[in-house]
Amino acid sequence: MFRSSVFIAGPPAGLRLIRAERQTFTGPAEFLRDPVQRADVGTFLADMARPYARAVPPGLFGEPLSPALGQSYGEMGQALLAALVPAGEPVDLLVLAFSVHDLWPGRATAAYLSHVCPGTPMSFAVCDQGPAAAFTGLRIAGEYAASAGCRRTVLIVVEQAALPYASAATLPLRHRGVAMLYGESAEPSARVAGVRQHAGVAPDGVAGLAAAELAGLSAGHRDVRLVLSDALAAVWSSRPAGRVRVTPPGQPSTGVWWELAGELAGGADAADLLVAADYDPGLRYLCLAAIEPG
DSSP, rough: OOEEEEEEEEOOTTTTEEEEEEEEOOOOOGGGGGGHHHHHHHHHHHHHHHGGTOOOOOOOSSOOOTTTOOOOHHHHHHHHHHHHHHHHSSSSSSEESSSSSOOOSSOOHHHHHHHHHTOOEEEEEOOOSSTTTHHHHHHHOOOOOOOOEOOOEEEHHHHOOOOOOOOOSSSSSSSSEEEEEEEEOOOOOOOEEEEEEEESSOHHHHHHHHHHHHHHHTTTTHHHHHHHEEHHHHHTTOOOSSSSEEETTTTTTTTTHHHHHHHHTTGGGGOEEEEEEEEEEETEEEEEEEEEEO
């Protein structure tokens, strides 16, 4: 039996989306080109997988470099930060959200990204929540902005598409990342209007709860556009018709944020509210985030 609980964040004072960057990455992680590092990672992952009756194929981490190997969130995040945050704009908080582990699992990636981010911000990672991790990261950023004096926060959502052993997890189709800079801004910018997260939501309860939350978030707005994950769209057939964008399948963690960044960059056709929403049928998290374009 599942019990639903809700986490609600209102519109934190000053939390605005200043800019966003998104990028698709190709090929294995750059650090895997070093044969010594590649062999060490192969040994580490084989040791970690063995107690779970998983095997790393012999030779996968040998010579030559296999195109089937995956990515490093440190490398992906560093590239996103370089495009997102100018050197003279220090950041106070960095939150890394992911689901599938990367190919450098022994590294504290959030701490590494703090090291290469302007301002050397406090940093931590949110994982083991599937696609809800990014919504949790945004909710936490709002709490810090309201209570801890964090003026600028970077939220990085990443996923890589290759594991060196068999897994029941649904892997993404591509290595992708989305980075968003939130904070105070004197320039016109998008404003976070609210975040809603529900745990323990059975599939047959999604439609009614999502509709109720959408009604609350969109109150007072004339023109609302929805960005829905394909997983949520599959169980919300009664969703409002019209201005709805359903993400293509294959990017469970970054999909809605990738499309949201595209909507904001394109001006969202004068919509006065964007609502990104996702549902994980396995973990049963229902999440919504509302943003008023600048």
